[in-house]
Amino acid sequence: MSDQYPTTPQPGEPGGYTPPPASDFTPPPASDPYAAPPGAYPPPPAPSMGSYPPAPTGGAAGGLAEWPARALGGVIDYIVPGIVFSIITQVLANFSTTLSGAVSFLLNVGLYVYLGLLVGKYGVTPGKAIAKIKVVSEETGDVIGVGPGIARQFAHIIDSLICLVGWLFPLWDAKKQTLADKILKTVAINNSADPEAGVIRWS
Structure with a gap:
């Protein structure tokens, strides 16, 4: 009787276990659960902060006001009061030219301040209400406030300096x-689509 125990055949030996050949299988990469499916369009870029759409053009409601409408508003806001002021100052001139000049100056300054106040608060003066146009900020589309409204009104003096050419710029x-x-x-827009477009605000 032999004292040796039987040995287990080694791989490759007769009767031994031969492991299967290595597989060439490569697992697919992990998918991104947030990725868009194939063929989908990418989402549109988010608008940048502070950006505004370009101002519309043309005479359609909501677009930029045409020059004839602005001219109509100007005639009502400036020419009509100017005729009244002229009558008053002519009457006063019969008594004192100094008084007439002072009153004329105060009336015109008062008119500019008043119109500027209305533009700043509402974007609309009596003339603009009748012409159905409105003055707004070109950056925000809102009314510009009393201070800038009055400043804009006095800036119209520059429009008058060179033979009124500044008033013709909108052409x-x-x-x-x-x-x-x-x-x-600022820009003047066609306000005819507003239900209150023709409403005249006096204060």
């Missing part, structure tokens, strides 16, 4: 702005 300017509009960054 060829891309944004239909006067020089005062450019200084205060």
Whole structure:
């Protein structure tokens, strides 16, 4: 009787276990659960902060106001009061030219302040209400406030300095702005779609 125990055959020996050949299988990469499915369109980029859509053009409701409408508003706001002021100062001139000049100055300054206040608060003066146009900020589309409104009104003096050329700028300017509009960054828009477009606010 032999004292040796039987040995287990080693791999490769007769009767031994031969392991299967290594597989060439490569697992697919892990998918991103947030990735868009194949063929899907990418989402549109988010709008940048502080950006505004370009101002509309043309005479349609909500677009930039055309020059004839602005001219109509100007006639009502300036020419009509100017005729009244002229009558008053002519009467006063019969008594004192100094008094007449002082009253004329105060009346015109008062008119400019008053119109500027209305533009700042509402974007609309009596003339603009009748013409159905409104003055707004070209950056925000909102009314500009009392201070800038009065400043814009006095900036119209610049429009009058060179033979009234500044008042004619809307005829060829891309944004239909006067020089005062450019200084205060305002635009006049067609306000006819507003139900209150023809309402005249006096204060």
